[in-house]
Amino acid sequence: MAKKSVKEQAYNGLGSLIKLLPTGTVFMFQFLSPVLSNYGQCHPINKYLMGALLVICGFNCAFATFTDSYVDDEGNVHYGIATSKGLWPSNRSSSKADLSKYKLRAADFVHAVMSVFVFVVVAVLDKNTVDCYAPALEISRKTMLMVLPPIVGGVCSGVFAMFPSTRHGIGYPSSNDASS
Structure with a gap:
């Protein structure tokens, strides 16, 4: 097996980051946060709605790291959830x-924790959540905004780059897919 160049290793690390960072979840959170929090002017119902949003988004960040895909004999991509016995497919194909x-x-589990950690930092720095x-x-939000992203981003990026995921979650092509 040929040794990968530094450039290839960097691209592989970047690919792992893109797959593992909760970008879709963060987008959903930032889209719904102002509405559910009443732009930070929370009444009790808004706190419950924001709490539900935080839990759902945190769960989604973790859950996404346990999804994978495979290509069947006919070239069709199938998705599933990783379990202790293997992949539990979304549909039973032949x-x-x-x-x-x-x-x-x-x-x-490390990737799941890191993804949730990234989301928690985003949520903690959200003005509507803080308000x-x-x-x-x-x-202290301004200080946290200057300090937390580089520290958490550096630590999580380093972990993701050093321990790249072999998972190809929902929405990402499988490594045995002919188009990748």
């Missing part, structure tokens, strides 16, 4: 693919 090679690994739950933090 494929003879060996799904046991997609078992859960410790790295999957809703902890208006007293508004004073």
